[in-house]
Amino acid sequence: xxxRFRQWRRDRILARAQIDEREWQRALQRFSFxxxxxxxxxxxxxxxxxxxxxxxxxxxxxxxxLTQAMCLHVAVQACTLILDLGLEYYRGWSEIIIYPAEFxxxxxxxxxxxxxxxxxxxxxxxxWLQGPVILxxxxxxxxxxxxxxxxxxxxxxxxxxxxNGSANGFPPLHKGMSREVWSQVFSAAYADFCARVDRGEDTxxxxxxxxxxGEFFAVLSEVFFELPQTVYYExxxxxxxxxxxxRTTEVIDQSSEVGPIHG
Ligand SMILES: [Zn+2]
Numbered sequence: 001x002x003x004r005f006r007q008w009r010r011d012r013i014l015a016r017a018q019i020d021e022r023e024w025q026r027a028l029q030r031f032s033f034x035x036x037x038x039x040x041x042x043x044x045x046x047x048x049x050x051x052x053x054x055x056x057x058x059x060x061x062x063x064x065x066l067t068q069a070m071c072l073h074v075a076v077q078a079c080t081l082i083l084d085l086g087l088e089y090y091r092g093w094s095e096i097i098i099y100p101a102e103f104x105x106x107x108x109x110x111x112x113x114x115x116x117x118x119x120x121x122x123x124x125x126x127x128w129l130q131g132p133v134i135l136x137x138x139x140x141x142x143x144x145x146x147x148x149x150x151x152x153x154x155x156x157x158x159x160x161x162x163x164n165g166s167a168n169g170f171p172p173l174h175k176g177m178s179r180e181v182w183s184q185v186f187s188a189a190y191a192d193f194c195a196r197v198d199r200g201e202d203t204x205x206x207x208x209x210x211x212x213x214g215e216f217f218a219v220l221s222e223v224f225f226e227l228p229q230t231v232y233y234e235x236x237x238x239x240x241x242x243x244x245x246x247r248t249t250e251v252i253d254q255s256s257e258v259g260p261i262h263g
Contacts, residue, residue: 009169027076032146048079064100077152084247125151127158146226155220169213185237
């Protein structure tokens with residue numbers, strides 16, 4: 001009964017809150033990971049994005065003039081992560097705050113010695129446990145080029161990770177996935193990546209991934225969507241786990257992008 005009511009409510013929102021056709025096509029063309037989607041996936045992404053825009057509250061900070069196109073820019077990327085997961089994966093929070101440029105977080109943290117610090121490093125994005133996602137427009141506006149760096153995907157991957165507590169690189173897994181396998185695969189890849197960064201290797205994956213297992217998951221998610229072949233070749237078992245988690249196995253495996261790189 002409740003499910004039927006929810007569906008009825010969603011159908012009403014979808015009927016009323018249409019995304020402008022030209023804006024939608026422009027948003028789809030902007031990213032490599034949305035350009036490649038087939039018809040059915042595009043239609044599903046459009047529904048999810050419409051519901052996302054309806055359910056989440058966008059707030060501008062520091063005098064930023066927020067437009068519908070800017071909200072769509074964030075929403076279409078955020079919904080790509082949950083295309084095969086569902087909007088419920090973004091439950092428990094509702095606000096997205098957008099700053100014009102990098103921002104200095106106002107919260108404090110306590111170090112191992114029990115000393116309270118006020119952060120003073122500027123951030124391009126931040127995701128709070130059961131709280132808002134905060135983004136810098138200057139850092140997300142130019143994120144179209146698929147280089148494996150995407151702040152929106154990064155912060156929303158943290159949100160998925162936080163569904164079962166803090167962002168520790170261990171999101172809730174689906175039925176049929178193994179916690180042991182996930183742990184082993186990610187721990188081994190993380191250790192290997194940290195060693196490569198320590199050696200000063202010039203890695204294609206952003207060295208920020210070596211910060212913590214939580215950052216490793218978020219950064220590898222960025223690369224998974226923007227340069228899937230990089231994850232596939234560098235950490236094939238991580239690729240497999242991410243494909244299972246994001247449920248993209250078929251789409252990616254049939255893609256000609258994943259195959260031997262010639263030349
Ligand atoms: Zn992060």
